[in-house]
Amino acid sequence: MIALVTDRDVREGYSADASGLVLVPDAVARPGSADEVVDLLRHATGTRTAVTPAGGQTSTTAASIADTGIVLSTRRLDRVLDIDPAARTARVEAGVLIGDLQRQLAPHGLFFAPDPTSDQECTVGGAIACNASGPRTFRYGAARAHIRALTVALANGSVIDLRRPALEKNTVGYPPLQDLVDWFVGSEGTLGVILAAELALLPKPAVELGLAIPFGTESAALDFIVAARESAGVAPRCLEFLDGEAAAIARGDGGDGVWPEGVGAVVYVEEARDDEPPLEAWLELAQAHGADADRVNVFEGDGALAIARRLRHAVPARMHERATPFRAAGGRRISTDWAVPYRALRATIATVRERAAEADLLPPVIFGHAGNGHPHCNYIGRDAAEVRKIEGVVERTLRDVVAGGGTVAAEHGIGKIKSKWLPLQFSPIQQRLLRAAKRELDPLGLLAPGNIIAAG
Ligand SMILES: Cc1cc2nc3c(=O)[nH]c(=O)nc-3n(C[C@H](O)[C@H](O)[C@H](O)COP(=O)(O)OP(=O)(O)OC[C@H]3O[C@@H](n4cnc5c(N)ncnc54)[C@H](O)[C@@H]3O)c2cc1C
Structure with a gap:
């Protein structure tokens, strides 16, 4: 099992993002592989410990900080696994900084369209978890449109591979269930830990x-x-x-x-x-x-x-x-x-x-x-x-x-700061469906508590 760091200095180092709030976690974990994330989640489930994923911690809504449980930093999951210029795709680990990715794509004449202005400090996983956008989203659309596949660790430590269907027609089941990739884009760490992603790229x-x-x-x-x-x-x-x-x-x-x-x-x-x-x-x-x-x-x-x-x-x-x-x-x-x-x-x-x-x-x-x-x-x-x-x-x-x-x-998500305003927009039915989905994927409520759904 990966070491949990409980030194005050280290915990304080992960206690602030761009929200202006400071929340000091009980421990910090810095896994360097998918297996270490899985071990950590199993441990958290066994001990009923909350886990809040954190990438670059540029969140403006206190979504990447927590005053309870473990902050799981993805920053060591920072490998660009594959760039396929012919298919115009890249497969990356979640902790890769968007700016670093763009520098590796440039020699191939390609780029990843989502461009939060924080791109030199924020991770691909964080951008997916917030469905981030940016100035050029006006033309290219937010992160969701540029994700082809995800590898996600669920709260209980099981790992699922999700790929967008290549179907042009489909009437099976309720539409929001037809493509599970969409459930994790914008989920703000509450449904699973994104380990890796396959990204669709555009020619420069x-x-x-x-x-x-x-x-x-x-x-x-x-x-x-x-x-x-x-x-x-x-x-x-x-x-x-x-x-x-x-x-x-x-x-x-x-x-x-x-x-x-x-x-x-x-x-x-x-x-x-x-x-x-x-x-x-x-x-x-x-x-x-x-x-x-x-x-x-x-x-x-x-x-x-x-x-x-x-x-x-x-x-x-x-x-x-x-x-x-x-x-x-x-x-x-x-x-x-x-x-x-x-x-x-x-x-x-x-x-x-x-x-x-x-x-x-x-x-x-x-x-x-x-x-x-x-x-x-x-x-x-x-x-x-x-x-x-x-x-x-x-x-x-x-x-x-x-x-x-x-x-x-x-584009910044709801996090903890804006969760109180979700009911302004979501009807009671939408709020019940939201809670039902959270219960199904994270029955113990351990992942990123307080994000999207207000605590208490
Ligand atoms: C100066 C500044 C400018 C910004 N400009 C923009 C902009 O133009 N457009 C825009 O959309 N946003 C912008 N943002 C907001 C922010 O930078 C983006 O939302 C960014 O994508 C967050 O990435 P991050 O790696 O910092 O994530 P974090 O802040 O670390 O986390 C954000 C959320 O994602 C979750 N998360 C992180 N990694 C994972 C993972 N691997 N699996 C599951 N959940 C995960 C966290 O739990 C949290 O809920 C800006 C922020 C700042 C401070």
């Missing part, structure tokens, strides 16, 4: 173009995003929004000279094609919506696109840091993950701003995947009372979002 397009387009106001930027989405002249692969403060953070993080300055908002777009992308069409569309077309920054080639990506990633990273000094007083960053039908985004953001002002909160910094109607509103709560106040404001927004056909969580 010949030309990739990024544009950072400055606008005087955020409403002009948001109108432009709707227009770009509906235009026949351009075909974006990402449509990202940064409000004035988010744009300033990106610029201050090394974007001097390559990122617009002193703007109301920035829209970052990318288009990728095998022929020349329509730069003129983008500039005309931007100008028609009030953009300052003379100050558009153009990113072309892998190096330049990597810079743009780093600047965009700086926004959530710096917002997380801004909240750190308030932790001692119970403060933290509160990051929303709701999404609405994309045409409703401008009005929803206006309501968010009004509510924050009415409640006398620091203005939220808003950025993210606006092409999918999916921004992240980052609030800073300076103490525990302010965190509660912000959560009240967020809950009112979530009620509107769900009433308007949106979701309370589009």
Whole structure:
């Protein structure tokens, strides 16, 4: 049986993620093989000990931390097992970092489409367990669409191999049961430990173009995003929004000279094609919506696109840091993950701003995947009372979002922090089916307790 580490220092090393919460587990396990994971799960079942899987621990919802039982780190399961350029597939262990995988795929002219901006710190297993997405999900879809097969260890230690059926027609049984891969994508560690995955890969397009387009106001930027989405002249692969403060953070993080300055908002777009992308069409569309077309920054080639990506990633990273000094007083960053039908985004953001002002909160910094109607509103709560106040404001927004056909969580999952909001979206029948599935696969409730289904 693999050693369980109980040293305080080590346990504390696995007690924080990007949620701002700190939960110290009773022990940490760092298995280096599937057999060691299986042994650990058998031991946990025998001793009725909770096990919370953890990858890179970039979760924003406290899904990868626990104050009870064992945190099972997958970081030593870090082998790329096989790359098949002809079939455009890769088989990897769960603890491989997405950034490392992309570097190994690049010489083959291939890439893994899910691109959370945290890709240099997060694992393939964590991305699958959250059904993660990212800026380019606008074109390629979230992680679910790119998983062909999974190897999963269940709570009792049995290992199952799941492969998506190659069927083109199927009427056997209830549709959610026809492909069990889908049960584990987005299951947030609650149904099994993903050991390995077979990933579908895409060929790298010949030309990739990024544009950072400055606008005087955020409403002009948001109108432009709707227009770009509906235009026949351009075909974006990402449509990202940064409000004035988010744009300033990106610029201050090394974007001097390559990122617009002193703007109301920035829209970052990318288009990728095998022929020349329509730069003129983008500039005309931007100008028609009030953009300052003379100050558009153009990113072309892998190096330049990597810079743009780093600047965009700086926004959530710096917002997380801004909240750190308030932790001692119970403060933290509160990051929303709701999404609405994309045409409703401008009005929803206006309501968010009004509510924050009415409640006398620091203005939220808003950025993210606006092409999918999916921004992240980052609030800073300076103490525990302010965190509660912000959560009240967020809950009112979530009620509107769900009433308007949106979701309370589009890519970060529910974890522990947002499980209280699941009933806003799921009917009582859906909640009973969710609990029944959990009981069937994890009858003792040992896997990632508190994730998705609120504890107690
Ligand atoms: C700065 C920043 C930017 C981000 N940007 C994005 C973004 O653009 N798009 C996006 O979707 N997300 C984003 N995220 C959220 C997060 O990075 C992703 O959800 C990521 O995929 C989580 O991977 P991880 O390895 O860090 O998982 P962890 O945080 O370690 O775990 C996340 C969840 O997955 C479970 N889990 C981990 N490994 C396994 C496994 N092998 N088997 C079963 N369950 C497992 C854990 O129990 C937990 O429930 C961002 C986070 C940060 C901090």
